Amino acid sequence: MKLTILGCHSATPKENARPTSQVLEMRGHLFLIDCGEGTQMAMRKAKVKFSRIKHIFISHLHGDHVYGLVGLISTFCLLGRETPLTVYGPKGVKELVLFQLKLSGAYTTFPLRFRESVDNQPTLLFEDELLSVTTIPLEHRIFTHGFLFQEKPHDRKLDVVACQERGIDVSYYKKIKKGHDMVLEDGSVIPNEELTFEGQSQRSYAFCSDTIYKEDIIPQINGVTALYHESTFLKDREELCEKTKHSTAEQAAQIAKKADVGTLILGHFSSRYNNYDLFKEEAQTVFENVELAADGKVFEFNK
Template structure:
């Protein structure tokens, strides 16, 4: 799992900061999470292949989280895309995008699928053989979801030395990887754990932006490997955070602590502050394992 931050600042884009957008790479499958203005420029700067993006997840319909989407969709067409694009987001996202395409007489030369969300309960919204994606209902000024990405446990790893020792034919290797015991010609049953190693531990990533302090998400994100949680304000602006239904760095850290996550990444900073280091300093008074998102920064999870 690799996370690339394309943008992580609140509200409007500036010459040196971008609104929310990030790429999550899970076993060479790319998922675009939010799509603020300038996303496609940031994709190019970070040398991310447009053609590998097949699923887009939009948290909510505030402009700094989706105004870049219509441009990206149009660019896909200009580049000759012919593979399907799936957009997962709040009810209304289809109407917004289709209206822009219709009034500009611009139609895609690939199939565009919208998966609109309305539920206020966590639900599975995507699944394949590698990953499951669930919603994380958030508390904001409009209907908003975060997203929980969970790897599926992979195959077991062959213990080549043991397999050769029991003189097991290669035609049984896949059964061993699938966790099955092996019956030898002699009638002996060799237990799987003697022939294979445990698979690499599955990773999990939770994206939570935008939201006010909300303990109801703790049961959904409990024990995740990495939590990205918005921290628009410092605690000195707690009243403003409460008014706008955003979080402070201290509140994000409190959620991380109570959810027992392994690592916290802060983002969605208000640009009123001189340094984003202030967010880390505040959060670490509550939760020690804090990293700061920044545009163009990558994290190997």
């Protein structure tokens, strides 16, 4: 599981500070999460292959999370893309994209699909045999949801020596790795635990974009490998949170602690601040394992 931060700052423009956009590589997929201005340039800089992006997830329709989308789609067209692209987001994302393409006289060279959501309950957006993507209901000034990316259980690791000692034919190995016990010809059963080791743990990533402090997301994100949670303000500006529907670094850490996550990644920093280390210091008073997002920064989670 590899996360590349393309942009992690709030709406007001600032030199060398891009708005929100991320790429998550997980089980062979390359997911684009939010698409603020400059996303495609950041993708070029990070050497992200445009052709591998088949699914784009938009948290909400504020400009710093979506204004790069039409430009990216237009570039896909210029490159002669033929592979289908699906955009997941709140109701209105389809109208936003198609209206701009229509007024500019543009058209797509590939199937462009939309999956819009208006549900305030977790909704399954994507699923295959390897992973699933579900919305995380958030609370912001407009309809907003985050995304939970979850691996499905990995196969168990085969204990080849144990299998050979019991004379088990290799044709049964695949079934054993799936967790099945071995039934011998005489009817006796060898428990799967005697033939395998624990497989790789299931990794998961929760992306919580713009939102106020919202404890009711905790059960859904409990125990995730990594949590990205917005931290627009420090505690000294906490009074702005209710007005703007944002969170502080301390509040993000409280969510991380109560949800028992592995790693907390802070982002969406307000342009009021120049020293982002203060966000990490504030969060670590509550939760120890804190990382700061930064444009171009890469996080890898192999366990």
